[in-house]
Amino acid sequence: MFAKENYRGLIFATLATLLWAGNFVVSKSLYQDYSPVHLSFWRWTFAFILLLPFSWRRLTVTKLAVARRHLGFLFIASLFGMSLQTFLVYQAAHTTSATNQTLIGISAPVFVLLGGWLIFHRVPSLQTLLGIVVSYLGIYFLISKGGSAGITPGDGLMLVAAASFSVYTLMMQKQPIALDALLVLTLMAGCAAFQCGILYLLMGSLGDVSGFHLPGKEIGALLYFAIGPSILGYLFWGKAINEIGCMKAAYCYFLLPVYGAAMAVTLLGEGISLLQVVSYLFIVAGVFMSVKGDRVHVREYA
Structure with a gap:
């Protein structure tokens, strides 16, 4: 039987995944x-502005000292989990489908397992390793079109984005306990806006983008990015990690293609191929094998 905290954690993780699935479809x-870079910068800038009125009063002298002491941690975590991951997802949308993005996105739990091995020096069981292999077979079938084609740039970028998000998931276990979740999210959103702003200016100076400009008719989508995937999604994900640990939270992430495919078919008119279904089954089967093989160690992450 699951404890009450487990049910709450699973609900939070599922809601976060639903909001992030919408992010793939809207960005596509x-x-x-x-x-x-325009979408990434304004997404995190709006998120920071919207969060600030609710969190600035929480920044006491003591918490300000804690925030300064952990600024490096917050900056790096926001780089992997927010600015870099967001930019890669939006860049990948140019050369792959929203459905493929969500399918590759669920490889994050596998990267979390590998990260736990490398960072926490925890040797995975044989069954966990086998599950990782099965998951990556599914990813390979998907991105290589069953072995008959090369990897598209978008699919490759999504793999990097999944790895980046797994680093964030592992790092958030070590977030400063003296800072509440809302304050941490606000500070990290500010860091992400700063990072994306630097990239925006750099790309503009190199001529890679048309230059800095204010939002126009895309303002509605940017507000969705800021409120849904950025604020609520990350708050829910943080709550899930606190309730059930990053490993169990990561396993809920495989619902991403279910939500994403439904939205992509309904809103974008994308189709679902047999290859995508088979790849999804391989990936999910591998995740379940990894969960079962790794279950004796899950408490270390809770």
């Missing part, structure tokens, strides 16, 4: 008109 609908 915008990719032809707006650069990835």
Whole structure:
């Protein structure tokens, strides 16, 4: 039987995944008109502005000292889990489908397992290793079109994005306990906006984008990015990690293609191929094998 905390944690993780699935679909609908760095910068800038009125009063002298002491941690965590991951997802939308993005996105639990091995020096069981292999077979079938084609740039970028998000998931176990979740999210959103702003200015100076400009008709989508995937999604994900640990939270992430495919078919008119279904089954089967083989160690992450 699951404890009450487990049910709450699973609900939070599922809601976060639903909001992030919408992020893939909405970004896919915008990719032809707006650069990835423009969407990334304004997403995190709006998120920071919206969060600030609710969190600035929480920043006491003591918490300010804690925040300064952990600024490096917050900066790096926001780099992997927010600015870099967001930019890669929006860039990938140019050369792969929203359905493929969500399918590759669920490889994050496998990267979390590998990260736990490398960071926490925890040797995975044979069954866990076998599950990882099965998951990556599914990913290979998907991105190589069954072995008959090369990897598209978008699919490759999504693999890097999944690895980046797994680093964030592992890092958030060590977030400063003296800072509440809302304050941590606000500070990290500010870091992400700063990082994306630097990239925006750099790419503009190199001529890779048309230059810095204010949002226009895409303002509704940017507000969705800021409120849904950025604020609520990350708060829910943080709550899930606190309730059930990063490993169990990561396993809920395989619902991403279910939500994403339903939205992509309904809103974008994308189709679902047999190859995508088979790849999904391989990936999920591998995740379940990894869960079962790794279950004796899950408490270390809770």
